[in-house]
Amino acid sequence: MIKLGDVFPDFKAETSRGPIQFHEWLGDSWGLLFSHPADFTPVCTTELGRVAQLQGKFEEKNVKLIALSCDGVDTHRKWIEDIKAYSKIEKFAYPIIADEKRELAHLLGMIDPDEKDAAGIPLTCRAVFFIGPDKKLKLSLLYPATTGRNFDEILRAIDSVQLTARYRVATPADWQHGTYCMVLPTVGDDELETLFPKGVEKLAMPSGKDYLRMTPCPEKE
Numbered sequence: 287m288i289k290l291g292d293v294f295p296d297f298k299a300e301t302s303r304g305p306i307q308f309h310e311w312l313g314d315s316w317g318l319l320f321s322h323p324a325d326f327t328p329v330c331t332t333e334l335g336r337v338a339q340l341q342g343k344f345e346e347k348n349v350k351l352i353a354l355s356c357d358g359v360d361t362h363r364k365w366i367e368d369i370k371a372y373s374k375i376e377k378f379a380y381p382i383i384a385d386e387k388r389e390l391a392h393l394l395g396m397i398d399p400d401e402k403d404a405a406g407i408p409l410t411c412r413a414v415f416f417i418g419p420d421k422k423l424k425l426s427l428l429y430p431a432t433t434g435r436n437f438d439e440i441l442r443a444i445d446s447v448q449l450t451a452r453y454r455v456a457t458p459a460d461w462q463h464g465t466y467c468m469v470l471p472t473v474g475d476d477e478l479e480t481l482f483p484k485g486v487e488k489l490a491m492p493s494g495k496d497y498l499r500m501t502p503c504p505e506k507e
């Protein structure tokens with residue numbers, strides 16, 4: 287099972303847009319690999335359509351998209367026409383990996399033993415892997431087949447991962463890009479002025495401890 291901070295496997299795969307070698311395909315970009323159980327299923331159709339609608343937002347963040355399921359390339363290509371019709375989109379511009387033998391599903395720990403195909407073979411769950419330009423895993427999620435994902439939340443989490451890669455901050459519950467951030471506990475008080483020229487506010491707590499240090503979002507205009 288791949289862990290946060292591990293180098294993501296550099297696999298070869300067939301996709302709806304031709305063969306890829308994963309690291310080469312990623313190049314210097316960030317990558318979002320997300321799996322789903324099967325083609326021609328209702329929740330998956332809504333999910334892949336939503337991601338296609340949001341593709342411009344992912345591209346603005348320099349994030350390449352790639353989906354995966356246990357069906358083959360021909361099935362993926364036929365299903366894409368349904369996704370476009372359902373989502374009322376002209377363009378479906380990201381690849382879907384064909385993992386019919388479940389090789390990647392096993393390698394990446396994406397098998398859901400409760401969801402099986404007609405032959406009784408387990409399918410992939412709804413996994414999300416967010417990978418950095420250094421090819422290391424930065425964030426992962428596992429959802430069951432019966433629960434569709436919220437891709438606005440995934441965009442929000444990407445904003446946090448990218449911001450916190452650049453500044454020594456963490457983002458609080460329900461954070462949205464541009465709002466207040468928390469100074470990392472590992473930053474010493476003597477570093478605050480240099481690292482956070484916009485200022486730091488320390489919240490008084492009943493414990494008397496100074497750990498809630500808020501600073502304006504470093505990238506807000």
Ligand code: BEZ
Nearest residue numbers: 323327328329330431432
């Ligand atoms: C769906 O995409 O609707 C779905 C796929 C597998 C199991 C349950 C739901």
